[in-house]
Amino acid sequence: MDSLISLIIISLISLFFGVLVMWVSKKFKVEGNPIVEQINAILPQTQCGQCGYPGCKPYATAIASGEAPINQCPPGGEEGIKKLAALLDVEVLELNPENGSEDPIDMIVEIVEKDCIGCTKCIQACPVDAIVGAAKQMHTVITDACTGCDLCIPVCPVDCIIQIPMPFPQYISRLEKPKLFATIAESQQW
Amino acid sequence: MVGQTQTLYQFHGGVVLEHHKSDSLENGLSELPLAEKLYISLEVGKGNYALPVVNIGEAVKKGQIIAEPQNKSGVYVHATSSGTVSYISERITANPTAKAIPAIEITTDGKDEWLQSKNTEKKNSLTPSEIITQIRQAGLLGMGGAGFPTHLKYNEKNQIHTLIVNGAECEPYISCDAQLMLSFPEQLFDGIDLMMKASNAKQAIIAIEDQTGKIEHKLNEIITQRKLASVSVVKVPTIYPTGGEKQLIRVLTGKDVPSGGLPLNLSIIVQNIGTIKALADYCNESKPLVERIVTVAGDRISKPQNFIIPIGTPINHILQSVNCKIQESDEVIIGGPMMGYSVTELSAGIEKTTNCILVMSKKTKPQSPTMPCIRCGECVSVCPAELLPQQLHWYINGGNLEKAREHHLFDCIECGACSWVCPSQINLVQYYQYAKAELKYLDYKKNKSDAAKLRHENREARLEQLKQERMNKRKRTRSTTARDPEKIKMEIQASVERAKLAKQQKEKGDE
Numbered sequence: 001m002d003s004l005i006s007l008i009i010i011s012l013i014s015l016f017f018g019v020l021v022m023w024v025s026k027k028f029k030v031e032g033n034p035i036v037e038q039i040n041a042i043l044p045q046t047q048c049g050q051c052g053y054p055g056c057k058p059y060a061t062a063i064a065s066g067e068a069p070i071n072q073c074p075p076g077g078e079e080g081i082k083k084l085a086a087l088l089d090v091e092v093l094e095l096n097p098e099n100g101s102e103d104p105i106d107m108i109v110e111i112v113e114k115d116c117i118g119c120t121k122c123i124q125a126c127p128v129d130a131i132v133g134a135a136k137q138m139h140t141v142i143t144d145a146c147t148g149c150d151l152c153i154p155v156c157p158v159d160c161i162i163q164i165p166m167p168f169p170q171y172i173s174r175l176e177k178p179k180l181f182a183t184i185a186e187s188q189q190w
Numbered sequence: 191m192v193g194q195t196q197t198l199y200q201f202h203g204g205v206v207l208e209h210h211k212s213d214s215l216e217n218g219l220s221e222l223p224l225a226e227k228l229y230i231s232l233e234v235g236k237g238n239y240a241l242p243v244v245n246i247g248e249a250v251k252k253g254q255i256i257a258e259p260q261n262k263s264g265v266y267v268h269a270t271s272s273g274t275v276s277y278i279s280e281r282i283t284a285n286p287t288a289k290a291i292p293a294i295e296i297t298t299d300g301k302d303e304w305l306q307s308k309n310t311e312k313k314n315s316l317t318p319s320e321i322i323t324q325i326r327q328a329g330l331l332g333m334g335g336a337g338f339p340t341h342l343k344y345n346e347k348n349q350i351h352t353l354i355v356n357g358a359e360c361e362p363y364i365s366c367d368a369q370l371m372l373s374f375p376e377q378l379f380d381g382i383d384l385m386m387k388a389s390n391a392k393q394a395i396i397a398i399e400d401q402t403g404k405i406e407h408k409l410n411e412i413i414t415q416r417k418l419a420s421v422s423v424v425k426v427p428t429i430y431p432t433g434g435e436k437q438l439i440r441v442l443t444g445k446d447v448p449s450g451g452l453p454l455n456l457s458i459i460v461q462n463i464g465t466i467k468a469l470a471d472y473c474n475e476s477k478p479l480v481e482r483i484v485t486v487a488g489d490r491i492s493k494p495q496n497f498i499i500p501i502g503t504p505i506n507h508i509l510q511s512v513n514c515k516i517q518e519s520d521e522v523i524i525g526g527p528m529m530g531y532s533v534t535e536l537s538a539g540i541e542k543t544t545n546c547i548l549v550m551s552k553k554t555k556p557q558s559p560t561m562p563c564i565r566c567g568e569c570v571s572v573c574p575a576e577l578l579p580q581q582l583h584w585y586i587n588g589g590n591l592e593k594a595r596e597h598h599l600f601d602c603i604e605c606g607a608c609s610w611v612c613p614s615q616i617n618l619v620q621y622y623q624y625a626k627a628e629l630k631y632l633d634y635k636k637n638k639s640d641a642a643k644l645r646h647e648n649r650e651a652r653l654e655q656l657k658q659e660r661m662n663k664r665k666r667t668r669s670t671t672a673r674d675p676e677k678i679k680m681e682i683q684a685s686v687e688r689a690k691l692a693k694q695q696k697e698k699g700d701e
Binding site: 040044045046047055056106127128129130144145147168169170171172173174175176177178179180 | 236237238239287289560562563587616617620621623624627628630631634635638639640641642643645646648649
């Protein structure tokens with residue numbers, strides 16, 4: 001008899017919690033995959049497609065599903081790989097050379113305006129709407145919005161798009177990291 | 191108020207340094223021969239440049255406006271001697287970044303003529319907002335070293351109760367502020383009066399170092415003479431860095447400026463005495479900020495002294511005039527030995543913030559190798575900002591800059607006290623400067639990438655919308671063209687009948 005009562009009580013409790021869990025999961029349902037968003041936040045958002053996916057979000061989705069390794073993003077570079085590895089708790093990998101190499105300085109593009117014929121091909125190629133212009137009118141790149149993905153360079157029929165170093169506001173001037181000797185032996189060589 | 195003793199507070203840490211100031215003070219104030227060329231920097235606030243309003247070849251008078259600010263935070267730039275504008279271009283100036291920035295070169299004519307000003311009468315009845323405009327027109331930048339545009343500190347809406355007049359330069363060698371108080375005390379009090387009016391402050395405290403007895407006496411004399419009830423002179427202990435803005439507030443009021451905040455949060459304005467005197471000069475004599483007192487000292491200078499030097503005078507001209515020949519083992523430092531920076535481009539012109547030029551022999555500063563950090567904690571005990579220098583160094587060295595930011599890296603005032611006491615000879619400040627610059631860079635990139643993400647998403651959404659619209663349109667046209675078979679049959683019938691009718695009529699006509 002005792003065992004029957006306890007069986008009933010336990011079943012009731014489990015039923016109650018089962019319903020509660022169902023209700024909570026419906027009420028607080030998370031839209032989309034949160035891990036994709038987290039990965040996407042680390043990716044540099046150049047939308048350059050060097051990883052083999054059409055933009056940063058698709059690559060983030062591919063990483064999240066385990067389809068792609070974390071070392072296919074050259075603009076993100078070593079730092080980006082380290083951050084991804086920390087987020088996903090996987091091993092840090094070398095950047096895959098097939099996807100390209102990390103640029104030591106930040107570059108963006110510029111249209112040589114006197115050579116532009118106004119074909120609008122670059123406007124269609126730009127993933128961040130950073131090129132303005134109309135058919136048969138000169139085009140120009142919005143410097144602040146350009147991510148340096150270089151997708152406009154191959155589509156230009158007259159090769160009038162060139163790479164330039166990214167202009168920074170005056171208050172940004174990077175310094176070299178000071179060197180520290182890790183061991184006494186190293187410092188004695190100095 | 192004279193003779194009133196004020197309770198002083200202590201700030202955390204700090205170091206006691208040798209003074210080296212009496213030599214240059216004893217030799218008094220003098221002037222140098224005018225340089226042939228002046229290089230006037232157009233930087234008016236960090237990363238903010240004024241636009242030249244003169245052309246190459248144009249003759250200018252001393253005090254004439256040669257560049258106007260591009261925005262409200264900028265100030266005016268004046269010619270610092272008479273002559274002709276010979277060049278407008280980017281040049282390396284006496285700036286810590288040693289970057290080329292826009293500058294105007296003036297070839298002097300030796301006459302040093304002032305621009306004839308229209309009104310020279312004493313401006314007694316200025317309203318606060320008028321004074322703030324005057325501050326901007328006089329081209330005032332914080333002359334203590336930071337170069338913050340002065341007029342930005344003043345706003346009629348701000349409730350200010352105390353104006354702290356910073357005459358406590360706590361770095362060794364630098365005596366230009368002390369010299370100014372000895373040579374121009376009257377102008378200083380005129381300026382304090384104006385600044386108090388502009389800020390609506392109820393009291394002013396002149397902070398001076400406790401090792402300068404003559405100055406206190408002199409200032410108190412004027413206070414009694416002018417019967418100033420709201421101005422007092424306070425001696426603060428010479429512990430480096432008492433002259434720092436936040437440290438000085440702590441010493442005088444016992445209050446701490448909140449992390450990431452400004453003295454304004456405590457209703458206090460701290461102003462360097464050089465800036466205050468410059469305002470008095472402009473309001474009384476219409477002389478904008480064209481010259482400043484610079485201490486020229488160091489162990490390679492035979493006669494350390496303070497000089498009144500026009501802004502833009504090249505450093506090598508100053509050194510030549512005091513008979514100092516630079517050898518290879520010498521280091522020329524702008525600012526004091528603690529926070530100063532060495533310059534290699536000696537043709538650079540001095541700026542409004544240049545308070546001291548030190549020429550040191552490298553032999554004086556024996557260099558020994560940097561050793562690893564042993565986490566002794568010496569730096570913690572001297573840090574005036576109450577940070578953990580060793581921990582910051584640990585994070586920065588390991589590349590964990592975000593962690594350093596969490597540990598309030600940006601509250602570091604770069605005073606160099608930690609580097610000074612470090613038994614391992616680690617130049618800690620260099621790490622903090624590197625990390626601050628790098629974090630600013632990374633933040634900029636992060637903002638840019640966020641903006642790019644948004645633009646990309648907007649574009650995707652727009653393309654998707656266009657696609658949808660096209661599909662809908664096609665569907666709609668298809669639905670209007672699609673017909674009922676019955677209707678089609680009837681239409682065909684109708685047209686056949688029409689044709690028959692036409693044929694019959696035609697036949698009729700033929701007949």
